[in-house]
Amino acid sequence: MTVQPEQETASRMGCWCCGSLYPEAELVRLGQHPEVGVCLACARWLQRRALARYDEHHPTPAARARAAVQAVRAAVIRKGWHERGVLGALLRRIDRHLP
Ligand SMILES: [Zn+2]
The missing domain is CATH 1.10.287 (Helix Hairpins)
Structure with a gap:
């Protein structure tokens, strides 16, 4: 088990999709709601869902x-x-x- 520096742990934010903690550089913020951040993996998952939904209608x-x-x-x-x-x-x- 490794101990992370307190400063690094404190600067991590929770993904609004999966709930895991990430540094700010690994979160994508929503344009009109910058308080909402999703991690890169969840952003990719959301992109796939959005494309599938778009394809259903087109x-x-x-x-x-x-x-x-x-x-x-x-x-x-x-x-x-x-x-x-x-x-x-x-x-x-x-x-x-x-x-
Ligand atoms: Zn996530």
Whole structure:
């Protein structure tokens, strides 16, 4: 167990989505509500949800392709393949480049 300096711990803020603590540099603030900050992982999750919602209302071939990719992604997560050693590392790397 490591002990973090008190100053570093005090400067961390809670993500309004997941509740974890992050330094200010790793939070994204809302424009009209700067008191609200979400961490980078949650911001990416929100972006994916927003894009999926947009695609639901604007069906295009690209939207259908993204939905298919997300369905495969959901199946991989449901089966836990993303947590399996080398295969999991490869799948997580691929996920970083998915829409
Ligand atoms: Zn978060």
